[in-house]
Amino acid sequence: MGTNFPLVRACIFDVDGTLLNSEDIYTKIYNNILREYGKPDYPWSIKATQQSRGTPGTLRLIEWAQLPLSVSDWKAKEKAHIDLFTKSKLLPGISTLLQTLKTQTSPTIKLALASSASRQSFSLKTSHISSISNIFPEAFCRIFGDDPDMTGCEKKPSPDIFLLALKRLNDMLVADGEPPLKAEECLVFEDSIAGVESARRANMRVIWVPHPGLAEVCRGREMDVLMGRTERDGERPDFSATGLEEEKQNLSRGKRIMSEDGWAEMRVSLENFPYEEYGIQLTF
Known part of the structure; x- marks a missing residue:
């Protein structure tokens, strides 16, 4: 080219x-969920491979954190925090x-x-x-x-x-x-x-x-x-x-x-x- x-x-x-x-808000939501399971905060080295990728990206997040959750489980937990986006x-x-x-x-x-x-x-x-x-x-x-x-x-x-x-x-x-x-x-x-x-x-x-x-x-x-x-x-x-x-x-x-x-x-x-x-x- x-x-x-x-x-x-x-x-x-x-x-x-x-x-x-809103990426800062997403990070806050992800960290809230991760802390429920005693996991560390979400690092950008992993988020870099998850952003904008839909289900494959969410699977990468769950895999990294070794969470006992399906994609639908994770999405449900995200939904509980959606009011944060009004800011x-x-x-x-x-x-x-x-x-x-x-x-x-x-x-x-x-x-x-x-x-x-x-x-x-x-x-x-x-x-x-x-x-x-x-x-x-x-x-x-x-x-x-x-x-x-x-x-x-x-x-x-x-x-x-x-x-x-x-x-x-x-x-x-x-x-x-x-x-x-x-x-x-x-x-x-x-x-x-x-x-x-x-x-x-x-x-x-x-x-x-x-x-x-x-x-x-x-x-x-x-x-x-x-x-x-x-x-x-x-x-x-x-x-x-x-x-x-x-x-x-x-x-x-x-x-x-x-x-x-x-x-x-x-x-x-x-x-x-x-x-x-x-x-x-x-x-x-």
Whole structure:
């Protein structure tokens, strides 16, 4: 793949950990459950392999903790703590980024959501955040893990959810008489390793904004994540040990990092986003 990219015409956002601080809430819930069984707190070295992966990810969690629970048992225990999500907040830079993309771009950037979580879960986490419903009203393209069109599809790192978002966006564009989007004209915003790989498999560009805990366990392996080569054929990547010392020095935490092929970028946050570098023209 080359580095001469077309201008970005659409931005597709993951939700948990990308727009919202809900990953911290998930960690709190997981730790509450683990403590019921006398287990240690959930480390990011394991959570890195569980995020966004649906049932396979939950199985990894249960296996690591050696819990006498099925996936449905675990989900039931999670549900007992769901009220914590009513305290979800937007992450730094998100409000400005979304408002700018929706109201200050020419041509207007198309927006979509693509989350592995359920629609009900999304509503619980965002019903108290008016800016989310203003930016992504029901009429906008929203794809969730329980979307009927996701039946039979695979979770991230499969590209299915982003390809469905592309199809939905193109259905809307064609209906409005606009030319359809190409995958490479889409910019995905993700926090999880599986999400980065999913976007790349969909042939889309991707901005990776990992949680500080995830960034720490990925030190020295940032390029592997950005290139989408941490998990192949279902084999679980090992984040219990970080990369080579030379890589740690070259790819230190807090530095903006581009992938070798230019298709992916790692950022510490979405504050002060460089719109022009992605061909997104702003109006003032």
